[in-house]
Amino acid sequence: xxxxxxxxxxxxxxxxxxxxxxxxxxxxxxxxxxxxxxxxxxxxxxxxxxxxxxxxxxxxxxxxxxxxxxxxxxxxxxxxxxxxxxxxxxxxxxxxxxxxxxxxxxxxxxxxxxxxxxxxxxxxxxxxxxxxxxxxxxxxxxxxxxxxxxxxxxxxxxxxxxxxxxxxxxxxxxxxxxxxxxxxxxxxxxxxxxxxxxxxxxxxxxxxxxxxxxxxxxxxxxxxxxxxxxxxxxxxxxxxxxxxxxxxxxxxxxxxxxxxxxxxx
Amino acid sequence: xxxxxxxxxxxxxxxxxxxxxxxxxxxxxxxxxxxxxxxxxxxxxxxxxxxxxxxxxxxxxxxxxxxxxxxxxxxxxxxxxxxxxxxxxxxxxxxxxxxxxxxxxxxxxxxxxxxxxxxxxxxxxxxxxxxxxxxxxxxxxxxxxxxxxxxxxxxxxxxxxxxxxxxxxxxxxxxxxxxxxxxxxxxxxxxxxxxxxxxxxxxxxxxxxxxxxxxxxxxxxxxxxxxxxxxxxxxxxxxxxxxxxxxxxxxxxxxxxxxxxx
Numbered sequence: 001x002x003x004x005x006x007x008x009x010x011x012x013x014x015x016x017x018x019x020x021x022x023x024x025x026x027x028x029x030x031x032x033x034x035x036x037x038x039x040x041x042x043x044x045x046x047x048x049x050x051x052x053x054x055x056x057x058x059x060x061x062x063x064x065x066x067x068x069x070x071x072x073x074x075x076x077x078x079x080x081x082x083x084x085x086x087x088x089x090x091x092x093x094x095x096x097x098x099x100x101x102x103x104x105x106x107x108x109x110x111x112x113x114x115x116x117x118x119x120x121x122x123x124x125x126x127x128x129x130x131x132x133x134x135x136x137x138x139x140x141x142x143x144x145x146x147x148x149x150x151x152x153x154x155x156x157x158x159x160x161x162x163x164x165x166x167x168x169x170x171x172x173x174x175x176x177x178x179x180x181x182x183x184x185x186x187x188x189x190x191x192x193x194x195x196x197x198x199x200x201x202x203x204x205x206x207x208x209x210x211x212x213x214x215x216x217x218x219x220x221x222x223x224x225x226x227x228x229x230x231x232x233x234x235x236x237x238x239x240x241x242x243x244x245x246x247x248x249x250x251x252x253x254x255x256x257x258x259x260x261x262x263x264x265x
Numbered sequence: 266x267x268x269x270x271x272x273x274x275x276x277x278x279x280x281x282x283x284x285x286x287x288x289x290x291x292x293x294x295x296x297x298x299x300x301x302x303x304x305x306x307x308x309x310x311x312x313x314x315x316x317x318x319x320x321x322x323x324x325x326x327x328x329x330x331x332x333x334x335x336x337x338x339x340x341x342x343x344x345x346x347x348x349x350x351x352x353x354x355x356x357x358x359x360x361x362x363x364x365x366x367x368x369x370x371x372x373x374x375x376x377x378x379x380x381x382x383x384x385x386x387x388x389x390x391x392x393x394x395x396x397x398x399x400x401x402x403x404x405x406x407x408x409x410x411x412x413x414x415x416x417x418x419x420x421x422x423x424x425x426x427x428x429x430x431x432x433x434x435x436x437x438x439x440x441x442x443x444x445x446x447x448x449x450x451x452x453x454x455x456x457x458x459x460x461x462x463x464x465x466x467x468x469x470x471x472x473x474x475x476x477x478x479x480x481x482x483x484x485x486x487x488x489x490x491x492x493x494x495x496x497x498x499x500x501x502x503x504x505x506x507x508x509x510x511x512x513x514x515x516x517x518x519x520x521x522x523x524x525x526x527x
Contacts, residue, residue, distance in 0.1 A: 006387075006390060009387060010387045010388060013383075013384055013387045014384070017373055017376060017380055017381075017384055020375075020376045020380060021373060021374070021375040021376055022375075024375040024376075024416070025375075095369075096369065097369065099331070099336050099366070099369075100364075100366070100369065100371055102334075102335065102336045102355065102359075103334050103335065103336065103359045103362065103364045104359060104388055104389075105355075105356045105357070105359045105360040105388070105389060106356075106388055111388075261336065261337060261338045261352060262337070262338050263276065263277075
């Protein structure tokens with residue numbers, strides 16, 4: 001327990017030193033935040049114009065799609081903010097900075113996570129929150145405690161899922177020494193496709209997104225529950241299942257570290 | 266006490282000839298060459314000893330340091346550092362060692378040095394009291410008072426190196442690895458760093474393993490040198506033994522390299 005507390009304390013310390021570093025470059029921070037906001041705003045415009053022409057996409061209305069997208073975007077932004085260290089991990093391995101991690105008496109993942117927090121993602125988060133509020137205001141969802149809980153679980157599960165994907169990305173760097181662009185299909189790609197409930201892409205896609213990379217668990221199924229199209233309570237806790245996805249990712253990471261120890265960089 | 270016995274380590278390195286065509290070819294078929302970074306390396310270093318570990322580039326110095334600090338696992342052989350096997354129990358091991366990589370900084374670039382130190386305090390879970398005593402002492406000996414509140418990026422190389430060394434001693438390790446600590450430093454900084462290392466070894470009985478290409482470092486700091494070349498220990502003795510007449514230390518070592526054909 002003592003050790004856990006200590007780890008958390010160190011994590012907070014890492015956040016604080018990241019914030020302090022960032023404050024050295026104030027204007028860069030502000031501009032990036034605005035940029036992030038605008039990029040997501042673009043996507044929002046895309047949806048808006050689409051719905052000017054077609055009033056429904058496979059039975060989902062404008063406000064429903066906005067709600068769906070905003071939740072996905074929040075999940076992603078949170079994960080990207082806190083797990084950014086994995087995203088920039090390839091440079092860390094290439095430059096041999098991972099050696100430094102290895103000579104410190106702390107968990108490697110904690111140190112890599114601590115190496116970088118991308119607080120500029122607040123911009124994207126902000127855009128997501130605006131859409132979220134708008135989506136809620138326009139939709140006719142009957143809010144219950146269970147539904148609020150569902151959203152919280154979606155955020156937790158989604159963050160875990162994306163963090164897991166970032167972890168795979170980092171683990172592969174041990175073998176390739178380089179970032180792998182194709183992994184972005186699973187992160188940025190998923191974020192973009194996640195605009196619409198996965199159901200619109202057909203049955204095959206839903207299967208893949210349930211059993212292989214479980215996006216549907218944090219997006220499609222609980223979303224149906226939110227809209228009242230499903231009523232079973234199972235849908236509320238389904239997003240939490242996505243946390244299981246992190247275990248194989250962690251396994252891969254362990255293999256990567258072992259590989260690093262035997263071959264160096 | 267450090268013992269290394271019959272340690273071997275080899276890497277596979279991809280090779281290809283120059284040119285775009287060859288680069289394309291190597292995408293599909295790669296020729297690997299096995300490099301024996303260390304073959305049958307054995308030595309013992311006592312507590313409180315200061316040892317210069319020298320050899321030409323690519324001789325296997327870093328590989329040895331990496332094995333001793335728990336970063337790499339050797340292919341075969343045994344290694345024991347104060348009763349611990351470095352790569353088996355990494356966390357326990359690294360609590361008691363300090364590593365300075367001359368070419369890689371461990372300080373946070375954009376924040377004052379003291380912020381990095383405080384982070385290190387939490388990383389090593391250094392008790393508050395010990396942290397203050399150590400900081401006080403290091404600050405005194407390395408003359409850091411003015412530097413601690415400056416962001417790392419605004420320090421000169423010599424100032425930064427002094428901070429780096431302090432950073433790796435905050436948790437009072439009993440074993441210190443210095444990998445080219447004086448690289449690129451001016452004469453004043455070099456002397457300051459050397460003087461500090463000597464003093465540290467004297468007062469704290471810290472075991473120091475020093476790799477460097479600067480033979481004045483070796484002359485000033487260590488009585489014992491271990492020479493490695495092509496992955497093998499070629500010589501383990503004192504500087505006095507190999508020095509002939511009036512030859513300078515650089516000439517002596519160059520002569521040594523030539524005689525072993527490395």
